[in-house]
Amino acid sequence: MAELASRLLTCPPRSFWAAIALGACFTLSAVPAAAVDPRPASAGGLTEDQIDQKAADISAEVMSPFCPGRTLSSCPSPNATAWREEIRTWLRQGDTPQEIQKRLEKRVGKDLSGGPSGSMSWGLPVGIGVGSVIFLALAASRLLRREDDEPAPPKGKKRPKEDDASLDARIDEELEKLDNDGPE
Numbered sequence: 001m002a003e004l005a006s007r008l009l010t011c012p013p014r015s016f017w018a019a020i021a022l023g024a025c026f027t028l029s030a031v032p033a034a035a036v037d038p039r040p041a042s043a044g045g046l047t048e049d050q051i052d053q054k055a056a057d058i059s060a061e062v063m064s065p066f067c068p069g070r071t072l073s074s075c076p077s078p079n080a081t082a083w084r085e086e087i088r089t090w091l092r093q094g095d096t097p098q099e100i101q102k103r104l105e106k107r108v109g110k111d112l113s114g115g116p117s118g119s120m121s122w123g124l125p126v127g128i129g130v131g132s133v134i135f136l137a138l139a140a141s142r143l144l145r146r147e148d149d150e151p152a153p154p155k156g157k158k159r160p161k162e163d164d165a166s167l168d169a170r171i172d173e174e175l176e177k178l179d180n181d182g183p184e
Helices: 004-010 013-029 048-059 076-091 097-108 117-147 164-181
Strands: none
Touching: 048 076, 048 097, 076 097
């Protein structure tokens, strides 16, 4: 290594610059190719890979007017393909996803977000949920309130209550009758 350094210092100027140029070539060739993005950036400062990713994200969120119930990304229609390309073009021009969404909605004249569009749209699902909870609570309270299978006495009349001692005496009498009358 020291020999190489002493040679470079003693060589004529022409070969010195040739050695410098050769060293620069080796140094630059050592830079990994992946570190340099060959795809140019867009007006919005995004690379083509970033544009492709954002376009895919937007297409996955926007409902397709060409395929009901599907997003632009899952719609096989040629019109949806054209829209996906337009989304990429708009991203290259620096448009935001919100601007693109509004532009597409303006084109078809309706909301393409896939969610309920107004406050009244949430009323039906919420009403059904609340109604179901109330119905289940009432049904459970009625089922748990019944102590036995006997029908409830009519209003105004109360079921006679027997004290435990008289009930025990009555059960003993019935059991004794069964023992006396039973087969022998």
